[in-house]
Amino acid sequence: MPVAARPDALDEGVGRLARKAVALPHERRMSLLWTNHAALQEQRVERLRAVFAAELEAAQVRFVQGETAPALRVTIEQTPTQIVITATIPAEGSTSVAIEEVARAITGIDPVSGNTVRLEKELLWQQEGKILSAALLPAGANGGKRLAVLMEEALLIYGGGAGNWNLEKTKVLPGPRQSPRSARGQLIVAGESDDRVGVLLPGRRCEASVADESAVACGNVTTDLPTGRLMALPSCGKQTWWLKSDGVDWTEEDRLLLRNAGAGRDVTAIAELGMPGPVISISAADNGGSATVVVRDLGSGNYEVYRVALACGD
Amino acid sequence: MAPAARAAARPQYGGVLRVELRAASANLNPVKWKAGSGEFAANSRIAELLFDRLVVLDNYGRFQPQLATEWSHDVAAKRWQFTLRQGVKFSDGTLLTAGEVAAALRPLLPREMQVAAAGGGITIQSAMPAVDLLEVLALGPYFVYKDNGNGVLRGTGPFVLESISVSARDTDKTGADGAPAQTQRLRFRFNENCWNGRPYLDAIEVTLGVPPLKALLDLQLGKTDLGELSLETAKRAQQTNLKCWISAPLTLYALKFSGDGKSESEQRLRDAISLSVDRLAMARVLLQKQAEAAGSFLPQWLSGYAFLFDSESNLERAKELRKTMAAGALGAVEPLRIAVDANNELSKLIAERVVVDARAAGLTLQTVKGTTRAVSESVGAKSDGDVQLVAWRYTSLSPRSTLGSLANAARSQSAGGEMSGDADARYAWEKRMMEQKNLLPLVAVPDFAAVDARVRNWSPAPWGEWRLADVWLEQGEVLNPTRDAVGKASVGARP
Numbered sequence: 035m036p037v038a039a040r041p042d043a044l045d046e047g048v049g050r051l052a053r054k055a056v057a058l059p060h061e062r063r064m065s066l067l068w069t070n071h072a073a074l075q076e077q078r079v080e081r082l083r084a085v086f087a088a089e090l091e092a093a094q095v096r097f098v099q100g101e102t103a104p105a106l107r108v109t110i111e112q113t114p115t116q117i118v119i120t121a122t123i124p125a126e127g128s129t130s131v132a133i134e135e136v137a138r139a140i141t142g143i144d145p146v147s148g149n150t151v152r153l154e155k156e157l158l159w160q161q162e163g164k165i166l167s168a169a170l171l172p173a174g175a176n177g178g179k180r181l182a183v184l185m186e187e188a189l190l191i192y193g194g195g196a197g198n199w200n201l202e203k204t205k206v207l208p209g210p211r212q213s214p215r216s217a218r219g220q221l222i223v224a225g226e227s228d229d230r231v232g233v234l235l236p237g238r239r240c241e242a243s244v245a246d247e248s249a250v251a252c253g254n255v256t257t258d259l260p261t262g263r264l265m266a267l268p269s270c271g272k273q274t275w276w277l278k279s280d281g282v283d284w285t286e287e288d289r290l291l292l293r294n295a296g297a298g299r300d301v302t303a304i305a306e307l308g309m310p311g312p313v314i315s316i317s318a319a320d321n322g323g324s325a326t327v328v329v330r331d332l333g334s335g336n337y338e339v340y341r342v343a344l345a346c347g348d
Numbered sequence: 349m350a351p352a353a354r355a356a357a358r359p360q361y362g363g364v365l366r367v368e369l370r371a372a373s374a375n376l377n378p379v380k381w382k383a384g385s386g387e388f389a390a391n392s393r394i395a396e397l398l399f400d401r402l403v404v405l406d407n408y409g410r411f412q413p414q415l416a417t418e419w420s421h422d423v424a425a426k427r428w429q430f431t432l433r434q435g436v437k438f439s440d441g442t443l444l445t446a447g448e449v450a451a452a453l454r455p456l457l458p459r460e461m462q463v464a465a466a467g468g469g470i471t472i473q474s475a476m477p478a479v480d481l482l483e484v485l486a487l488g489p490y491f492v493y494k495d496n497g498n499g500v501l502r503g504t505g506p507f508v509l510e511s512i513s514v515s516a517r518d519t520d521k522t523g524a525d526g527a528p529a530q531t532q533r534l535r536f537r538f539n540e541n542c543w544n545g546r547p548y549l550d551a552i553e554v555t556l557g558v559p560p561l562k563a564l565l566d567l568q569l570g571k572t573d574l575g576e577l578s579l580e581t582a583k584r585a586q587q588t589n590l591k592c593w594i595s596a597p598l599t600l601y602a603l604k605f606s607g608d609g610k611s612e613s614e615q616r617l618r619d620a621i622s623l624s625v626d627r628l629a630m631a632r633v634l635l636q637k638q639a640e641a642a643g644s645f646l647p648q649w650l651s652g653y654a655f656l657f658d659s660e661s662n663l664e665r666a667k668e669l670r671k672t673m674a675a676g677a678l679g680a681v682e683p684l685r686i687a688v689d690a691n692n693e694l695s696k697l698i699a700e701r702v703v704v705d706a707r708a709a710g711l712t713l714q715t716v717k718g719t720t721r722a723v724s725e726s727v728g729a730k731s732d733g734d735v736q737l738v739a740w741r742y743t744s745l746s747p748r749s750t751l752g753s754l755a756n757a758a759r760s761q762s763a764g765g766e767m768s769g770d771a772d773a774r775y776a777w778e779k780r781m782m783e784q785k786n787l788l789p790l791v792a793v794p795d796f797a798a799v800d801a802r803v804r805n806w807s808p809a810p811w812g813e814w815r816l817a818d819v820w821l822e823q824g825e826v827l828n829p830t831r832d833a834v835g836k837a838s839v840g841a842r843p
Contacts, residue, residue, distance in 0.1 A: 054772075111652035114745050114811055115409050115483055118652025118771065133653055133771035138409025155589070280637065287583070289637060306594075308586030333587075 040140050044117060047136040048082045051119050052089030054132035059125035063096045065103040072112035117141055151270050152345050153292055153307040159183065159199060159339040166219035167315040168339040169231065170326045171244065179320060180244060182231050183339065186217045189233060191244050205242045205250050212236065220259040223318035234259055263316045264295060267323030270346040277325050277342065279313035287332060288313045290342060307342065359805065363821035364551045368558035368566060368575045373532055376501055378489035379455045383753045384740040389795065393814050394554060397536050399491035399503035402430055403482055405745060407809065411482045415449065415492055415504065425479040431469040437541040438494055439508040446470050452492045479769040483746035487811060506547040506817040507536035532556040548820035573800045579638050579694065582796035590798040596649040596810040597640040597792030600740040601698050603686065604758065604787050616669050617679045618785040623666035624709035627659045630701050631791050642789035645754050645778055649810065651747045653775055657782065666709035678734060679711050687718025687736045698790060699737045745811060751778055758787040
């Protein structure tokens with residue numbers, strides 16, 4: 035007996051929560067911190083925030099930006115059956131809590147038939163030598179896949195395919211050598227048909243062509259190395275996700291976590307994948323639904339390159 | 349090529365799914381299941397094959413009809429009416445009646461609920477508002493079955509129990525792990541009378557009493573299709589290309605104190621222990637990021653507000669409390685004994701960590717050999733120590749029902765009378781229960797399993813249902829993913 039969705043049910047729930055908050059002891063001047071851990075679109079979250087803020091402002095509460103004002107925190111969570119909206123309301127050094135629940139079934143936030151997103155991994159390459167980053171490149175002119183492997187002194191381009199990679203080019207990185215202990219780097223692939231690969235090194239950005247024998251050109255630039263990859267796959271819907279590692283220590287095995295784009299680090303991952311060691315880098319792969327991940331296998335000590343791909347449904 | 353690939357992706361009928369479970373034995377009678385007990389999971393997973401519920405919950409928060417096709421309740425949510433599906437037959441070919449549904453649910457429902465057959469349906473009358481009745485019915489023991497009087501329970505589910513056999517366990521390297529010397533094997537064949545249609549599988553063979561390490565080896569060798577794993581073996585499985593499953597955190601590990609906790613010194617000791625335990629490190633390091641630090645009784649996935657409870661340690665505050673304890677107090681010089689099941693490695697690990705953390709605060713705790721019990725089983729039982737490390741299995745989708753069962757088991761009756769379905773009241777109730785510190789939550793650990801690549805359409809629920817009725821087996825030759833991964837690794841090295 036399916037329940038009819040009521041799109042305004044969440045707005046009503048947030049309205050009730052706001053009225054509860056007003057009824058509890060509260061400051062007159064607060065900052066509003068809003069966190070969404072449920073599968074709600076950002077636009078909808080913004081609308082709910084506006085509903086909540088309007089109710090409180092009507093009760094003479096003034097919301098301000100900045101850290102000096104005590105924070106009224108609203109958190110939206112999802113359980114198997116409910117959307118749970120929690121407000122922690124500051125009042126003269128203490129806090130009160132108000133909670134509202136709205137049945138997920140009536141909010142209409144879940145797709146009628148959804149695909150379960152998961153992560154799958156495939157080992158592409160392993161070696162003893164340190165790999166800073168790797169990227170599976172789109173097919174070249176001859177149709178075969180190419181794998182770019184960034185090491186401390188050179189960028190290596192392999193061609194062929196899984197299980198049969200052949201070294202095609204070695205591109206020496208110009209300029210000062212990095213200290214082996216702290217060597218870092220990241221490959222950046224601009225587009226699916228582009229033969230150019232960007233190499234981010236501490237304080238430098240280099241460009242290399244994988245189609246010819248030209249030298250790698252570098253310039254000074256200060257850019258943070260990316261820590262994850264934004265992924266999307268048409269068969270998984272229009273949603274985009276961040277693929278990141280949960281690792282903080284290079285002596286532990288990491289997990290790759292997939293989270294909705296825009297969600298914070300404390301949001302529950304919608305999919306995860308255990309890796310055999312610390313994740314060294316996450317870079318582009320042959321399409322938007324995949325990533326190339328470098329891991330140091332703690333069992334063997336080898337550096338391994340995996341293709342990690344989104345998969346949906348069965 | 350394309351048509352062949354499409355055909356292969358379609359469900360195929362036939363085949364026998366081989367399942368290995370850790371539990372040594374199974375009891376298929378839901379009346380005998382104890383709330384919160386570890387055996388609940390295996391019993392329930394097997395019962396899912398035989399029996400149906402009135403409703404089930406899908407992954408999108410919607411209750412889906414099973415034996416009930418419609419339901420409604422009065423304004424107070426005290427009187428619920430369920431219309432039953434017509435023409436449903438038990439596996440013995442007899443028609444399901446409303447009287448049999450009522451008879452099955454009567455001993456399972458809480459005392460304050462009365463169930464009665466009414467025309468083509470049943471009525472459940474509750475003394476208290478039961479806004480969460482569908483959550484209650486959609487999980488746990490609330491299966492519909494018929495007892496023919498000979499102890500054999502008949503269901504309307506997708507499979508029928510065909511045979512039970514007992515055999516000596518294989519003697520191999522995994523033998524010295526405290527597992528039973530015998531394994532029980534249950535064989536289920538498809539139910540041709542199932543109202544929901546014949547399942548894809550011809551049969552399911554469930555082997556009980558299989559230690560996780562053996563289950564992993566059997567998966568890798570292609571000897572089984574679905575195996576229940578432990579935290580350690582799941583980590584190993586994840587490093588292969590086996591398809592792994594990790595549930596929401598379903599088992600809460602907690603310290604249960606034997607005393608009534610009414611004296612000030614006892615409360616101080618409990619506060620000091622609670623503050624000394626580094627739950628985050630326990631979940632992250634000891635349990636390798638696979639568990640959730642538990643600062644509350646209900647996990648985040650079930651309540652949605654567990655983050656409001658503080659699970660962080662405060663060693664300085666614990667030390668201050670320790671200083672205020674009398675020299676002769678239990679836990680000061682004389683050790684407080686934590687009873688731990690010597691056969692349960694996870695319990696031992698957790699208890700040892702508690703002892704180490706408490707020592708950092710100047711407290712003296714000591715593990716002693718005991719039995720890891722479910723919280724419910726430990727009530728009234730003679731205690732092996734001053735504290736027991738207990739395990740609680742979450743077996744309901746209703747936070748109210750779960751909290752109520754847990755409070756009863758932990759003797760927290762004074763948490764404040766009947767709990768309403770309102771989330772604010774539930775939070776306040778749980779907070780009071782936490783303050784009593786009869787039970788100190790530590791960590792919540794998920795279930796682990798892995799499947800062979802030829803198992804298709806397996807979509808278990810995060811709350812632990814395995815849903816094997818929709819599974820089908822790829823009949824063609826499929827490379828064993830683990831062996832395949834090994835092959836790739838070797839050819840991938842240095843061209």
